[in-house]
Amino acid sequence: MNIFVINSGSSSIKYQLFIQGSATPLCSGLVERIGHSDAQITHKYHRNNKEDVIRIEQPIADHEAGMLAVAELLTRADIAVVQSAEDINVVGHRIVHGGETLTHTTVITPEVKDRIQALFPMAPLHNPGHYEGIKVAEKTFPEATQVAVFDTAFHQTLPEKAFRYAIPNTLYHELGIRVYGFHGISHQYVSREAAHYLSKPDAKVITIHLGNGCSMAAVNAGRCIDTSMGLTPLDGLIMGTRSGSIDASVLLYLTEQNNYTTEQLKNLLNKQSGMLGLTGHNDMRDISALYRQGIVEAKLAYDMYAYRIKKFIGAYAAVLNGLDAIVFTAGVGENDALARELVCRDMEYLGIGIDIAKNELRESGIRDITAFQAKTRVLVIPTNEELEIARQCQDLLMGA
Numbered sequence: 001m002n003i004f005v006i007n008s009g010s011s012s013i014k015y016q017l018f019i020q021g022s023a024t025p026l027c028s029g030l031v032e033r034i035g036h037s038d039a040q041i042t043h044k045y046h047r048n049n050k051e052d053v054i055r056i057e058q059p060i061a062d063h064e065a066g067m068l069a070v071a072e073l074l075t076r077a078d079i080a081v082v083q084s085a086e087d088i089n090v091v092g093h094r095i096v097h098g099g100e101t102l103t104h105t106t107v108i109t110p111e112v113k114d115r116i117q118a119l120f121p122m123a124p125l126h127n128p129g130h131y132e133g134i135k136v137a138e139k140t141f142p143e144a145t146q147v148a149v150f151d152t153a154f155h156q157t158l159p160e161k162a163f164r165y166a167i168p169n170t171l172y173h174e175l176g177i178r179v180y181g182f183h184g185i186s187h188q189y190v191s192r193e194a195a196h197y198l199s200k201p202d203a204k205v206i207t208i209h210l211g212n213g214c215s216m217a218a219v220n221a222g223r224c225i226d227t228s229m230g231l232t233p234l235d236g237l238i239m240g241t242r243s244g245s246i247d248a249s250v251l252l253y254l255t256e257q258n259n260y261t262t263e264q265l266k267n268l269l270n271k272q273s274g275m276l277g278l279t280g281h282n283d284m285r286d287i288s289a290l291y292r293q294g295i296v297e298a299k300l301a302y303d304m305y306a307y308r309i310k311k312f313i314g315a316y317a318a319v320l321n322g323l324d325a326i327v328f329t330a331g332v333g334e335n336d337a338l339a340r341e342l343v344c345r346d347m348e349y350l351g352i353g354i355d356i357a358k359n360e361l362r363e364s365g366i367r368d369i370t371a372f373q374a375k376t377r378v379l380v381i382p383t384n385e386e387l388e389i390a391r392q393c394q395d396l397l398m399g400a
């Protein structure tokens with residue numbers, strides 16, 4: 001069985017093709033900077049037992065165009081990862097928002113598609129791209145079983161005291177307004193990897209997923225008990241273009257005093273805020289370069305970014321009533337030593353400290369950057385949402 005996994009984030013599409021049971025993909029790739037004229041596809045595949053890479057730079061207007069380009073690469077005769085589209089048996093899709101009804105990995109039916117579409121307002125940067133991805137995959141791989149794996153599923157174990165908002169009960173019961181939480185596929189994967197690494201199945205772990213979107217989870221013995229995103233992937237940490245937590249009155253103020261429309265507010269908080277709003281850039285590579293040049297906006301933005309994470313670490317150490325490890329993951333978490341250093345600075349009270357030299361090393365695999373004799377382990381664990389999705393597809397279809 002060949003499983004093709006599609007992970008579309010807000011700014012990128014990642015994909016991997018697995019043979020059932022193998023953790024090493026036949027090919028993998030990344031479409032970056034979707035919506036920009038200098039978008040890029042990096043496609044890696046194996047030929048004659050060695051890895052080849054193709055890089056294509058071309059404008060990619062949206063997720064549909066990105067998906068079409070990927071589908072073409074997969075079956076391109078000169079690469080021949082698969083002979084034809086029929087060789088793909090399963091397509092696993094990452095779906096950010098499953099709401100209250102789509103709580104487990106499931107085969108995609110017309111009804112599932114309708115529900116994903118109905119959730120567009122709750123994941124405006126994501127579910128529309130996923131929906132396009134499903135439509136393209138159905139056309140390109142008509143023989144394959146399409147499977148949805150939800151970012152919200154891992155957070156279904158949150159206790160009610162953690163997932164409810166203190167607003168009238170009817171808004172929860174009638175409209176489903178509650179904390180759902182996101183990046184669950186990643187939090188699940190890295191928290192399990194951390195527990196293995198620590199040889200401690202009942203480990204208390206805080207996972208910190210810092211990509212374009214950023215979120216944290218408190219995981220106790222493999223069960224998620226709290227998380228920083230909410231009804232939508234806007235709440236919590238400061239992100240590339242999203243504000244994270246903000247007093248809801250700011251929105252009322254802007255509406256009443258400055259005539260902002262809901263469309264303007266949506267754009268403001270989702271697309272113009274976060275690191276972009278503070279520095280004019282949303283890619284941490286650009287912002288860290290500015291930080292090192294001493295640009296004050298970049299310094300303040302990094303300090304705010306790290307400070308918000310610190311506050312959640314404190315909160316989650318409290319709700320876990322203990323802490324074995326914190327885990328950094330995703331694009332920023334895995335690559336940005338400065339962000340990790342600022343987060344872990346002055347955290348001795350919680351037993352957190354990092355080895356500055358180890359923090360700067362660039363190595364693949366799990367990295368333990370804990371300072372000598374610090375009580376809480378600080379780990380950098382590369383996430384692999386695609387492998388987690390492939391495993392969940394396999395479990396669903398093989399009945400494991």
Ligand SMILES: Nc1ncnc2c1ncn2[C@@H]1O[C@H](COP(=O)(O)OP(=O)(O)O)[C@@H](O)[C@H]1O
Binds near residue numbers: 011212283285332
């Ligand atoms: N070497 C690096 N240093 C700092 N940040 C990086 C580096 N590489 C990638 N990033 C950051 O990772 C982000 C993308 O993370 P990723 O997890 O792939 O996000 P998403 O899934 O939301 O598209 C980029 O916006 C960039 O800021």
Ligand SMILES: CC(=O)OP(=O)(O)O
Binds near residue numbers: 126
């Ligand atoms: C939920 C979310 O924000 O996802 P991503 O980080 O992939 O945009």
Ligand SMILES: [Mg+2]
Binds near residue numbers: 009211330
């Ligand atoms: Mg992501």
